[in-house]
Amino acid sequence: MSDEYDVVVAGASTAGCAAAMLLAARGARVALLEKRTTMDAHKVLCTHTLQPGALPVLKTLGVLPELEAAGARQHVTELWTPWGWIRPRPEPGGPPLPQGINVRRSTLDPVLRRAAAETPGVDLMLGEQVSGLLEEDGRITGVRTGGRTITARLTVGADGRGSTVAAHSGLPARVSANNRLGFFARYRGLPPAPSRVWFLDPDTAFAFPNDGDITVVACSPAKEKHSADFRRNMEGSYERFIRALPDAPPIDEGERVSKVIGTFDLPNVYRKPHRPGLALVGDAALATDPVWGVGIGWALQSAQWLAEASVRGPGEGLEEYGRAHRSALDGHHKLMEDYASVRPFNPFEKLLLSAAARDAAAARHHQRFAGRLIDVKEFVSPPALLRAMRVNALHRLGR
Ligand SMILES: Cc1cc2nc3c(=O)[nH]c(=O)nc-3n(C[C@H](O)[C@H](O)[C@H](O)COP(=O)(O)OP(=O)(O)OC[C@H]3O[C@@H](n4cnc5c(N)ncnc54)[C@H](O)[C@@H]3O)c2cc1C
Structure with a gap:
């Protein structure tokens, strides 16, 4: 035929x-x-989790109202860094922040x-x-x-x-190569919280509230350090890793409704x-x-x-x-690809992330990058780097 x-x-x-x-x-x-x-x-x-950059296509396809009606959760993701939380907020009197959705x-x-x-x-x-x-x-x-x-x-x-x-x-x-593992599980009934990502440099973790009162809690620890543990006891290693996060999602307050799902090689x-x-x-x-x-x-x-x-x-x-x-x-x-090698943050990332944890405009700039609304060149543009240097200099002076 x-x-x-x-x-x-x-x-x-x-x-x-x-x-x-x-x-x-x-x-x-x-x-x-x-x-x-x-x-x-x-x-x-x-x-x-869908970044803000994905939303215009969902709108064009005409499916956004149905996803919202099904409970898709809008998000502005907060990011834990070694310099503190990056919590993007709109500029006073300015436009709302671009939102992604979790569905x-x-x-x-x-x-x-x-x-x-x-x-x-x-x-x-x-x-x-x-x-x-x-x-x-x-x-x-x-x-x-x-x-x-x-x-x-x-x-x-x-x-x-x-x-x-x-x-x-x-x-x-x-x-x-991707030198991180990837494991996650779904929980019902966790206390309300924003979408959060932990950049522990080099390990990473995530908690994304979704439709149906389901929060996906995930971790991507470095292979070299964690592979053996996860191979020995995947569920136990996953839960231990999550509970040890700073400001950890309280997984014991909800019900785990999935297996621990994931992969050793991606x-x-x-x-x-x-x-x-x-x-x-x-x-x-x-x-x-x-x-x-x-x-x-x-x-x-x-x-x-x-x-x-x-x-x-x-x-x-x-x-x-x-x-x-x-x-x-x-x-x-x-x-x-470079970060997947499990290298430490490079000097530009350290500068921009530390500034974003300390300054609202730098946090908005970072959110636009993480939401894939601006490219790498714009992320590390001279004005962004200069602003970050100024923020950090004032921080060192205690202002
Ligand atoms: C652990 C993990 C976590 C992730 N988390 C996120 C996240 O939080 N946010 C995010 O944006 N992305 C995430 N991703 C990536 C995301 O899942 C993929 O990028 C996305 O699904 C790609 O969509 P796709 O349509 O190209 O492929 P897929 O969604 O994989 O769909 C491929 C389709 O093709 C079909 N198919 C396969 N072979 C054939 C064939 N021979 N003939 C006919 N049909 C076939 C399959 O059945 C399937 O329906 C994650 C990926 C992984 C591995």
Whole structure:
């Protein structure tokens, strides 16, 4: 059996649903293939905090009201540093701070999948696992699944970190080690608290309140120091680590409603995101260190950049897509990759974080960076560095 579409998308999760909807909105007929068999399937290995940078795409997709109605929690994340808490506050009389949202994947993924299925021009096909690519004269012309082939002017790999599409594409990948572990559990009934991140340099930890009165409590300790303990006793090591945090989330006041979930190995994978007839979006293109909570936002945004680059039609504009992807994410990912090596904070990070813990404007600047609303260059721009030096000089003088 063979079918013909304008676009075939492999993977109906955050990147794939967004790509299908946005390309269909530009008039394309889209086959959206998902290997899992139910509408409610969702990614489990995820702590699902979405940065402010993700929200414009959710708005464009029209799903934000439904997520809010389902209890998605807006957040301005507070950050523990060796210099104290960074607690961003709006400028007096100024605009509100940009907010992200925390929403469980068991809520988010089905909302996106249903919205994609209801989008005119999108045919969602569950239980269809892409197993290979079709190619003609150096151009990808579609996909092979268990039972059939689907041809299209544009094939989109949105099949996540272990992407089959990427593996068959021949596109080059840069893989680098992540020297932290990643473990989390879900708690019901913890006392109300803002979203919080601990940067213990080098270990990190997180507590994110979500819809359904569920708080995700996570930790990413350095592998070298903690691997053996976690391998010996994962649950005990996780709980000990969380209880020992400064201003620790009071996990004993709530009920743990999940196993301790996580992984010992999560390398960073960065691929060239296109070749003729093919684009990779989301984790298939860039699976970065989850410590920063950026993957879902980047999955949604990369889908949007692809759709915007496709103005001349599906399969056109892929070089533009590649440029947009690189220009938005390359700098952020390089810094994340470097930090994933478990190096200590560099002098710029020390300067900017310490100032942000002491000064409201510096805290707002840091929040815009962590929310991925400004790039690395702007984060370490001369005015930001000068302000931070001034803040720290006044701090040393006791003012
Ligand atoms: C421990 C951990 C914590 C994280 N926490 C956060 C966080 O707090 N915030 C954040 O923003 N990001 C987080 N991330 C990253 C985030 O989960 C990913 O970046 C995001 O899910 C990427 O979306 P995606 O749509 O590209 O891929 P995925 O969500 O992985 O979806 C891929 C889809 O493709 C389907 N698929 C796979 N293979 C095939 C195939 N051959 N054929 C058809 N379908 C296929 C899958 O079933 C799935 O539905 C975390 C990641 C990890 C590992």
